[in-house]
Amino acid sequence: MMLEGRVKRTYIISTIVExxxxxxxxASNMFRCRGFNIDSISVGATERKDLxxxxxxxxxxxxxxxQLVKQLAKLIDVIKVSVLSPGSTVVRELALVKLxxxxxxxxxxxxxxxxxxxxxxxxxxxxxxxxxxxxxPDKIDAFITLASxxxxxxxxxxxxxxxxxx
Amino acid sequence: xxxxxxxxxxxxxxxxxxVEVIFGLPGGAIIPVYDVLLDSKIRHILGxxxxxVAHMAEGFARAxxxxxxxxxxxxxxxxxxxxxxxNAYMDSSSxxxxxxxxxxxxxxxxxxxxxxxxxxTTPITKHNFQPKYASEIPKTVKMAFHIASTGRPGPVLxxxxxxxxxxxxxxxxxxxxxxxxxxxxxxxxPLQVKKAIDLLTKAEKPIIMAGGGVILSNTSQxxxxxxxxxxxxxxxxLMSKGxxxxxxxxxxxxxxxxxxxxxxKLISEADVILAAGVRFSDRTTGxxxxxxxxxxxxHIDIDPSEIGKNKAIDVPIVGDLSKTFDMLYDSxxxxxxxxxxxxxxxxxxxxxxxxxxxxxxxxxGLSPPKLLKKLRELLPNNSVITTEVGQxxxxxxxxxxxxxxxxxxxxxxxxxxxxxxxAAIGAKVARPDVPVIDIAGDxxxxxxxxxxxxxxxEKIPVIxxxxxxxxxxxxxxxxxxxxxxxxxxxxxxxxxxxxxxxEAFGAQGFRIGSIDEFTKVVKGALKSEVTTVxxxxxxxEENVFPMVPAGKGLKDTxxx
Numbered sequence: 001m002m003l004e005g006r007v008k009r010t011y012i013i014s015t016i017v018e019x020x021x022x023x024x025x026x027a028s029n030m031f032r033c034r035g036f037n038i039d040s041i042s043v044g045a046t047e048r049k050d051l052x053x054x055x056x057x058x059x060x061x062x063x064x065x066x067q068l069v070k071q072l073a074k075l076i077d078v079i080k081v082s083v084l085s086p087g088s089t090v091v092r093e094l095a096l097v098k099l100x101x102x103x104x105x106x107x108x109x110x111x112x113x114x115x116x117x118x119x120x121x122x123x124x125x126x127x128x129x130x131x132x133x134x135x136x137p138d139k140i141d142a143f144i145t146l147a148s149x150x151x152x153x154x155x156x157x158x159x160x161x162x163x164x165x166x
Numbered sequence: 167x168x169x170x171x172x173x174x175x176x177x178x179x180x181x182x183x184x185v186e187v188i189f190g191l192p193g194g195a196i197i198p199v200y201d202v203l204l205d206s207k208i209r210h211i212l213g214x215x216x217x218x219v220a221h222m223a224e225g226f227a228r229a230x231x232x233x234x235x236x237x238x239x240x241x242x243x244x245x246x247x248x249x250x251x252x253n254a255y256m257d258s259s260s261x262x263x264x265x266x267x268x269x270x271x272x273x274x275x276x277x278x279x280x281x282x283x284x285x286x287t288t289p290i291t292k293h294n295f296q297p298k299y300a301s302e303i304p305k306t307v308k309m310a311f312h313i314a315s316t317g318r319p320g321p322v323l324x325x326x327x328x329x330x331x332x333x334x335x336x337x338x339x340x341x342x343x344x345x346x347x348x349x350x351x352x353x354x355x356p357l358q359v360k361k362a363i364d365l366l367t368k369a370e371k372p373i374i375m376a377g378g379g380v381i382l383s384n385t386s387q388x389x390x391x392x393x394x395x396x397x398x399x400x401x402x403x404l405m406s407k408g409x410x411x412x413x414x415x416x417x418x419x420x421x422x423x424x425x426x427x428x429x430x431k432l433i434s435e436a437d438v439i440l441a442a443g444v445r446f447s448d449r450t451t452g453x454x455x456x457x458x459x460x461x462x463x464x465h466i467d468i469d470p471s472e473i474g475k476n477k478a479i480d481v482p483i484v485g486d487l488s489k490t491f492d493m494l495y496d497s498x499x500x501x502x503x504x505x506x507x508x509x510x511x512x513x514x515x516x517x518x519x520x521x522x523x524x525x526x527x528x529x530x531g532l533s534p535p536k537l538l539k540k541l542r543e544l545l546p547n548n549s550v551i552t553t554e555v556g557q558x559x560x561x562x563x564x565x566x567x568x569x570x571x572x573x574x575x576x577x578x579x580x581x582x583x584x585x586x587x588x589a590a591i592g593a594k595v596a597r598p599d600v601p602v603i604d605i606a607g608d609x610x611x612x613x614x615x616x617x618x619x620x621x622x623x624e625k626i627p628v629i630x631x632x633x634x635x636x637x638x639x640x641x642x643x644x645x646x647x648x649x650x651x652x653x654x655x656x657x658x659x660x661x662x663x664x665x666x667x668x669e670a671f672g673a674q675g676f677r678i679g680s681i682d683e684f685t686k687v688v689k690g691a692l693k694s695e696v697t698t699v700x701x702x703x704x705x706x707e708e709n710v711f712p713m714v715p716a717g718k719g720l721k722d723t724x725x726x
Contacts, residue, residue: 018347022296026288033289063474070471076293076313079347 006061010039012091012162013065015054015072016046016080023077027054030075036060036068040159051079055161084162093160095140096122098130100151110150117143128153167336172300172326173198175337176264177206179307182339185235187211187226187595189219193239195279196266198331211595211624214616216243218588220250221614224259225592228575229550229602231384233315234592237264241279244325245286249582251321252290256579257405258382260319262310269329270298283325292320296327301335308343317350318469319382352468354485354493361481362440362464363497369438369462371510372398375421378405378578379443379467379487386410386571388491389442395498397505398440399514401429403450404559405578406443408568418514422450423714424560427521430712430720432514434458441465443487446476447579456719466490532681532704534561534633538605540681541631542566544688548573549601550593554586554610557639560710562605584613590628591621601629601692608634609658618671621697629691630699635706636660643709644716647724668699677701 017023024043031038039057046053058068065083073081084091101107107129114121114131117139123130133143137160144155170178176199180188187209192200203210213219216238223234234254238247244265254261268277284296293313295306303326310322366372374396380389386409393400393416400410401421410417419426421433430452433439439461444450451457454477464481465473473482483490538561547569553559553576568574575593577585590604604611611632621628635642642656668675674696676687684702691698711726 022284025285029285029288067471067475070473070475074469074471076345076348 006063008059008061010057010059011065012084012086012089012160013056013058013069013072014082014084014162015056015078017052017054018077018079019045019050019052020077023052024054026075026077027072030071031068034067034071036064040157042159042161044161053161055159057160084164088165089162090165091136091160091162092134093137093140093158095133095144095155095157096130097133097144097147097155098128098153099147100153101127101129102150106150110147113143113146119143167338169334169336171198171202171332171334172297172303173202173331175300175303175335176307176326176331177202177208178337179304179339180208180235181206183233183307183311185233188235188237189213189222189226189592190237191216191219191239191243193241193243193266193279195240195268195328196237196243196264196326196331198328199237199264199266199326211591211620211626213588214619215614216246217249217584218614218617218620220247220261220263221253221582221585221588222592222595222617222620223261223263224250224254224257225552225575225589226596227254227259227261227592228589229572229593230596231572232596233260233262233311235262235264239266239279240268240283241281243279244281244283248286248290249580251287251323253577253580253582253585254321255290255292257577258319258378259321260314261321262314263321263323265323265325266331267296267325267327270327271329273327283323287323290321291323294323294325296325297330298327299335300330300333301337303330304337304339305343308340309345312343312345313348317348317352318379318467350468352485354466354483354490356493358481358483359490359493359497362483362494363501365438365462365464365481366396366440366494366498367501369398371435371437371513372396373433373436373439374398374400375403375433375439375441375444376400376406376409377403377442377444380406380409381571383443383468383487384571385487385491388488388495390414392491392495392498395495395502395504397508397511399432399511401433403444403447403578404563404576407563407576408574409571411569412567413569420563421720423452423716424564424710424712425714425720426564427712427723427725428514428517430714430723431521432517434720435513436461439463442491443467445472451477451720452714452722453717453719456721532679532684532702534558534704534708535565536681537631537633537684537702538562538565540684541603541688544685544692545601545603549603550575550590550597552576552586552590552593552602552604554604554606555581555583556607556610557635557643557708557710558605558607558610558633560640561633564710566605583610585610587611587614587628587630588617590630591617591626594626594628603629603631606630606632607639608632608636608664609638611664612658612662615667618668618673618697618699622672625695627695627697629688630697632664632699632701633704634664634701635704635708637706639706639708640710642706646707646709647713648715664699664701668697673697673699675699675701677703679703
């Protein structure tokens, strides 16, 4: 039981919070104070104006995640906390990847790869090209690995957002 | 609906919360509130430093079971409150702190006396608020008191920009508030209670570890009923000292780094521990891996995040202690037969006898254990004791027996030197009918001794007993025991002369040289209408024993 509690994996925690100034600070401050090292956090609107959704990913053991969930739930501005199970969750992340373009051949290669990944070219400039990739974090990692052969100028990832299926 | 200013709404809302007293210190950014306060029925007690007003509010809260209220201005007023707020947070005390703030148009511009007190206090408050419109004030106050006083209590801060204090609005004062993300009334899960009952009825060597939660939930009597049914000895923590009468045959005293010898020994032998309202702090458990590794632990707490935070638990019960004790008692009463004695209790008695010879009054003459035992004899049982932090506190914990809840008030989690004296003033305001005594050290008392002015001017007479070793005694003890007697920055010298200091403030001061003198002076002080400072010179070499060295397990207790 203890051993099982110490196996590390990635957890996705979905949180409904009050949509008001300072709430993100309270949550992120708690992570820092209590030594939780989170991988990503994304905050955005929900179907209700007065609520926001905060999606947090953390790599840790189950005991750490249990404590994180309890500490989040303890915040007065936090209304609901759930740990999403990977099998029944739709997970998406968006990344903007800006690549160096050496010549016309590289440019058409990148466009081809982008199509294979069902990604979109969103900006073309003389020395660079920017691709928008959406999908699971694994898919984005795969695209970035491939794209790195062209030389990556900049990357911006949103961190993941997620919803339970059904 | 009634039109009034934010300040008027604030005072009105406090009045509706039945606030009778505010401990505070004004400044530029809170003058509008003080202006309204002048015409209010609420008493204001003027502190001499904001740290002290926060401790006074906490002393008031802990002695009365009500919410303590303190107030300060923006900037340095607010930052000075911080230690007091952190203390209340660590010890789960219901305190509402209010601070003035620069006007909303100036926030973020580094205005005069501007500080981000919301940011600063986020990790040390249960919640904090900064109303941006005067109309939010009534609801904010209602929520602040609700949050501070329910569930696991804690401090709440309301930071009010000056323009919001002045702004007028149509005010609505709600009688109740619903906070979506806050549901403090938690009933224990019956299945978990059943598991606890199964363990407790089979236990051969049960121990009850009662924590500060017992005092906060006012469940001392329910605890006692369960204890007598189970015939389980009771160990308290520093925070719960007094929740179970220490002259009861089943009381083992306080557990921990300076716990009683029998508490530290017997908990390690227990097979089932019923831990109620505790948080397994490091000063209580010693090295966690070695803390009762073989015992089954039942942990009841209203704060789910406490369960499993420090110690793995066999039977977690999230719930209100009062409801949980009721359920436990009802089931236990059905399942257990009334007993008179058990082999475990024989063992308890035997262990006590064993330690009787080991734990003696160390030191000659005016030794702290002797003084504190004498002090206990001189005081009525319902006297309220506060302590400073350090050796004085641990001697008080070990040698001053407490019989009633809310009569022992000490800075447990934060260990704030300077806490005891202002807390005593706050406690005396809450309990003017009983003597209030601060058991102090010279180092700690010096930190907030200017509260003598408050105590004298506001006519709040308390007694301060300074166990004066002219040292930062606890640090000196560690340096003596673990740093080869290399005393670094612990010698305070004989400054100040505490008798003259007391007299300078209009209090009375005595220096005593014998137990007889001590008796006489305490008796006089109990009859006096003015604050009394009793300076008791003790040996600077005196150690507090028993002691579990930092990072060691309870079994590594040093007895002297």
